[in-house]
């Protein structure tokens with residue numbers, strides 16, 4: 576895997592939005608875990624009352640790593656070297672409980688939606704300006720739960736926007752994903768940070784062509800939900816979170832419609848096969864991963880007429896880089 580700059584990728588800031596940093600069941604009350612995103616070491620934790628939080632991991636007095644030298648106690652993280660308590664907003668109290676004025680840690684708003692722990696990132700620390708809504712799959716008994724059998728974490732050398740462009744790329748569905756035709760876009764709404772795209776088409780199966788109807792919802796680049804109806808109803812989240820400007824974590828979460836009369840949480844063989852197939856298309860070596868990890872980023876590709884949605888998609892993307900410095904013009908003489 577490439578661990579080097581993405582050719583042509585000149586952004587200096589990370590996109591604004593909600594990004595997944597954990598699955599809810601990974602954090603019991605009182606638990607914390609280390610993460611590294613947006614070029615920073617972070618601690619994600621759940622207070623004893625059950626609230627999730629994300630903040631910088633190196634405390635502001637001596638720089639200790641709270642993922643190693645901290646313990647969740649009540650609603651704060653207590654440093655086990657000197658007893659200071661770090662609050663969810665990144666401020667500290669000393670071992671007597673008095674507020675102390677040392678550099679506050681940067682904290683990130685965190686929420687839980689459909690069992691995904693999402694954190695809001697804005698380059699300048701601006702507060703959330705939109706939200707993510709969960710779907711019925713997370714609570715409906717008609718679906719196998721995504722955790723743990725439908726959940727997977729992987730590392731990818733890419734940036735979230737490049738991955739999100741998959742939604743606009745109906746041509747690659749025909750050729751890279753081997754459908755029988757280029758899917759028809761039936762819905763396109765990019766009027767808000769939540770993009771809604773519907774398309775349908777036919778893919779081959781051993782038992783003949785299967786008609787599939789897809790609906791994609793993207794909340795920025797961090798949370799992308801696909802619901803599809805073919806053999807079974809299937810809902811799939813792809814959540815990329817940038818580690819730095821070259822690498823990102825990718826979390827996939829899949830909810831598949833239960834087999835009739837199955838009350839267990841382990842997907843049956845058809846559901847498991849659907850999860851595997853979807854995972855292979857995204858993370859396997861030959862299809863989406865290979866496109867995303869190896870392509871150079873082009874600001875102005877030569878789009879074909881069938882790729883016109885891509886142009887609209889790129890316009891929609893600009894809103895997630897509100898703090899991007901303007902490109903430097905070459906000095907004129």
Ligand code: FES
Nearest residue numbers: 636637654657659
């Ligand atoms: S040593 Fe810094 S808070 Fe404990």
Ligand SMILES: [Fe+2]
Nearest residue numbers: 741747752863
């Ligand atoms: Fe794809």
